[in-house]
Amino acid sequence: MSSDPWGRVDETGTVYVRTADGEREVGSWQAGSPEEALAYFERKYEGLVVEIGLLERRVKTTDLAPKDALTAIEHLRAAVTEAHAVGDLAALAKRLDALTEQVDARREERKVAKAKASEEARTAKDDLVTEAEQLAQSEQWRAAGERLRALVDIWKGLPRLDRKTDDELWHRFSHARSVFSKRRKAHFAALDAQREDARRRKEKLVEEAQALSGSTDWGPTAARYRELMTDWKAAGRAQREAEDDLWNRFRGAQDVFFAARSEVFAERDTEQRENLTLKEELAIEAEKLLPVTDLKAARAAFRGINERWEAIGHVPRDARPRIEGRMHAVERAIQEAEESEWRRTNPEARARAAGLTGQLQAAVDKLREQIETARAAGNNSRADKLQRELDGRQALLDQALKSLDEFGG
Structure with missing residues (x-):
């Protein structure tokens, strides 16, 4: 007989194995010595040790699912319980118990992590739905469309929730995308209709512009082209493929007209610059009439100068105010000389001025007497009031005397 601990x-x-509950038969050995029998069954024990060690490493170093780990543990536990092996089977059972606790702890951790991940996924999907519903009302069609497509990709990357919750959120998300899609489609349909209307309106503008391109009625035609340009801008944009062609035709018709006008105006500008030189000479001649000493001679000379002025014709537009202003200045000086002469020689006006002067002088004299009387009586308040009235009448009198002087005394 042979034995070990x-x-x-x-x-x-x-062959027997010793356990806490006593000995248990594990096999029979007839092929060799008892030592060889124990060694054989001890090797079977070592095999169990290796299997448990491998499972411990898998649980520790891999993401083996708790369910699969527990299945493997129970399989090894049955193997240890019924093992035809010799060794410390109780120690193996304790290792399996410890491994079970470790797996249960990991399963609880995974359960908490899964719940946390699920809550985070729900929050994330809630946020996606909220953003999608906001974007559904946007009119930033390109940016909002691109963002909604990006939200779909984000949604696909999130874990699924429970079926009811996931379906409800997806329904809202999908509905928001559908609302945006319908609004965008309606917008671009309306835009297409507007662009077609713009194309028809611009086609008519092109036709009128081309019909006017040969006109030589420069002013009204140029004004009409400006109106057509205003109408063009108000018409809006046509379809992209039509807009450039319409514009080239519209602008080309204007170019024909304005090129012809520019050629005519270039000739006219040369003539007008020559006219300006002649009118400058006449302005110098007219300015020599000032100051007016002989009204009759000055009037006659200016009339002759003005007749030659009118016969010359137009000058460049930018020079017109300056050159005409010089002639007008001479004309005003002669008119003022005429008015001064008329006032000086008009007996009725002189009589009226003399009468007004006399009335004012009488009023001033009377006020002075009243002031002296008031002051003598010690009534300074009335004297001050009368003095203010006197100051006003004196100013009127001074002005009347000046006007009377203009009539020669």
């Missing part, structure tokens, strides 16, 4: 072989070759 964990097992023995009796005289019949029966």
